[in-house]
Amino acid sequence: MPRKTRPVAIVGVGQTRHSSHREDVNQPELVHEAVRLAIDDAGLSLSDIDAVVTGNMEMFEGTHQPDMWQVLGNGAWGKPCLRVSTGGTTGSTVFCAADQLVASGLHDVVLAIGFEKQQEGHTTGGITAMADPLWARHLQTGALTGMAALEVIDEFGLDRARRAAMRYRVIMDQHAAKNPNAHRRFNLSFDMIDDLMQKSPPLVGELRLIHMCSQSDGAGAMIFAAGDRVASLNRRPPVWVQDHVTVHREETLALAGVATYDAQGRLETTTQRRAAEILLARNNIDKPVEEIDVFEMYDPSAWWGLSWIRDFLLLEGDEHLQMVERGDIGIEGRFPINPSGGVTATNPIGATALLRPLEAALQIRGDAGTHQVPRPIRKALASGFGGTLWTVLMLLSKDQPNN
Amino acid sequence: MPPKKLSDELVHREHMARFPQRWSTGPVMGKFLQALRDEKRILANVCPRCGRSQVPPREVCAVCRVEAMQFEEVGPAGTLRSFDVVFYASPDPVTGQSREVPYATAYVELDGSKGGATFWHELHETDMSKLRRGLRVRAVFEEDGKRTGAITDIKYFEIIEGGT
């Protein structure tokens, strides 16, 4: 079992409607919308918040130490306010930090915030700036890569790979259509797959525009409370933070698709698979597909989403492709993935990895509305992605874990 | 009269952020870049514990967490392990200006490197029908007198025709 000094529950969530353009608000005003919704959702007032954790990627908006300006809207005035930032994983790191601030006994009620206003900068240029200036900055194109596609194609053949990726994308879009907060909703259907494979503009290699995540303006907020405070805050059922695992890796992206070896000479794995191995073993989950009810995955592209099903669920061979081909990952399927529509639909980057556990919490509460999975949800998995192929994997539960 | 309602006109301001930079190479990257400039050689550093190569060389072996200060020459030829052909134009943070497309990048396992790590560089071929993993490629250096001790002292990698 994961160790924890005291249990922590999610008692409130809020998010903006996500959009390609929010010229009507500045950065603190955008954040404020999500914060206000989360506090209202928890049935709390601002004075009940003991501390704030916030995060974004400042090069997207070009604001140094943005937590300073954010005070105008984020509710942190007069409170401890921690800012963590780890690239795409930022929202998940915010989640982990808020959980630990509560579990440590330092604070009883912590507000966690992720936001991004992609419209204010250039998303791909901002990501490219992560590359080392001496040997990689001139080469990188943000998070756009066709390498994940190349992997799937080489393993399963061009036609099956392309169809599976597009099928994955259509399922995500069908989910997004059910989510009023989702940014991109195209009303795609399976009969459009052939057309999309031909006509969607290519970005990088086999990665086409339709496969790639959106660039959104949006914010998300979650409120974490100590277990012994939950009884007095029971406006909505609590969702328990059962566990989380963070796995980063070194700065080169060049390992993608290429075998390297660890110090013991073992074939190296992916951060997705490593995080899943640790988290699932620690929580005695042998068969994730059967024991976990829903998965909100940070899927930056349809190709990555497709591949990572195998890693996160510790599958082998083509089981992940079969899951997509059979429709298992649909909202009414055997193992729903991203009933919210996921990241290909909605991607305010500093919020994205927080929106995953936020949506998972809504599913456990039964509060996801039109994109609620139509069966009881007791355990939910959520993931964050960022940096040089980094992973944060989070496990949420309807039942209080006995750690 | 004070405004009774909020503005319908939404003000915006465009801005090019620009910061001068002084990037240190450090001894390890410095040695690598100088070897490109002065000798047209590609140096990897080698982990004293696991024997893995890293190219470009970095201060430590990420896996073994030990300093890796020994070097050996790798390349200039190698095997294409993965590649990207980029059609989407985006700003280069080195200039702020948009890049010209298409361009291609390659992950090359350089001859002589150990442990499977690949070297990332530009690839002089954007016709995807000509690209597949396993192709033999080689580094093409900038001519004498034009090399500055930068990664771009290798102009690009090109496919070795008839290579296997």
Added chain:
Amino acid sequence: MPPRVAICAVAQTKYVRDRWQDRVQGMCWEVVQQVVRATGIDLAGDDIGAVVSNSDDFFDCRTISDSAITDVVGAHFKCEEKVAQDGAQAVYYGYANVASGSSDVVLVVGHSKESQVGDRNLITHAAFDPFYTRPVGLDYLAAAALQAEAFLRRFGITDADLARLVSQQRGKAARNPLANERNPLSPEAAAVSPMLADPLREAYVYPSSDGAVAMILASEDRARQLTDKPVWITGLGSSIDSFFLGDRDLSESVSLRQAAERAYRMANIPDASAAFDVCELSDPYAHQLPLWAWQLGLTDDPKRWIAGDLSRFNPSGGSLSGTPQVVSGLARTAEAVLQLRNEAGDRQIPSAKRALAHGTTGPAGQQHCVVVLET
């Protein structure tokens, strides 16, 4: 009860104006190696539960600045999380990570190279909002000058008072081999150094600085295995004030008072004035040492305080002697730990048992973090 958390080892690079011969990776690796050696932990094994890094994308001019250092902090296929504020906040979060039960051992590593951009005002200018405060030319230096004017005016502190203070602090830095600016400076010379923004002269502002800091935090059981001189984190407090300078009374700091009150409550300190054997405060601008000391409850009369015995305040020379803004609170914490371990060399305060370390982020000390440390 949460587990007690100790700092088991600290390491700092020498702070310099231009560490041109190393990448940030080289600086980090230098300090990581030192704390690994001091504690005997296995960087490649499972000893370290999490790395809390501390750096800033703007100062590094690199999106995800921590992705540059994953390898040198030993985080390849491990947990690493970056605190993107002053380094004292990284101590705060490192404490939470251990006290929450998540990790037995946390490695904290901060780095910043202000020489990379050359002119750090270009960076701090970007912290101001694009419509109200950037166009009028604000940066952290200008904000500090507005604060200095308000504080000096309130207490009748003079340019000569500040010059004497700066000279005295420079004398302390001369005894600290890690300090950036160590050359002696007479009060007379300080008082004629060029005026940058009244009342702040060049000598009253910290020099551009490069450096890295590392420390090992551990739960009580592990701490006893890793060191025979654990330094316990007994108090933590943090708070943030308003953003617009005109919303604040710059002659004081409500957020520092709040942070201090929280830290003192946690550490059971009813009266701070005589509670600490040594205090390390983040004072990148000279007037901030008396201002912070006052708001921390270390004195109720900052003008008289300046003229008194300041030996236990910033014996390292403080941030004014040159620690990078981003890691300043981490550096102050490291110095306080060295004092409590009786390892501070020529700058040692005899038999120090309890120390205060402080960090600040933002324009004119908008945000503060206070750390209480005990043997």
Added chain:
Amino acid sequence: MATKSDAFVVEGTFALPYNYFAGRVGSTWLVALRDERKIYGVRHPKTGKVVVPPRQVDERDFTDLTGDWVEVGPEGRVTGFTIIRYREPYQPLPLPYGLALIQLDGADTSLAHVVRGEDLNRLAVGLRVRAVFARERKASILDISHFEPV
């Protein structure tokens, strides 16, 4: 073997394009500077406090502040100041110039802005100053080109 002597420094640039949005509240204020040459504050409905620059909510109690705009200034009183003597590319005036916190008549908080005048030595707390509007205005805070002593 790499040694310190292998290290060198590469000069370069970091540059990225941005496009900032003032939002509806900020735009209201900026458009009034441009079109009316008037400075507004927003009044807190419970405390009556008038703040400048405007903002959507009170940061301490989340009360909406966008409903009651009141004209402030164009004169006011210096509540704090410095004289800028170091050069940066983003500064709005030639050196030296005053940077002041100015409590505009009718406002309860101060606005940071630049002060220009023949004699910067006159700059002091309590000095009465007045906003000077730019001839060419672009919905920017620099539509007030500067403040000058009354």
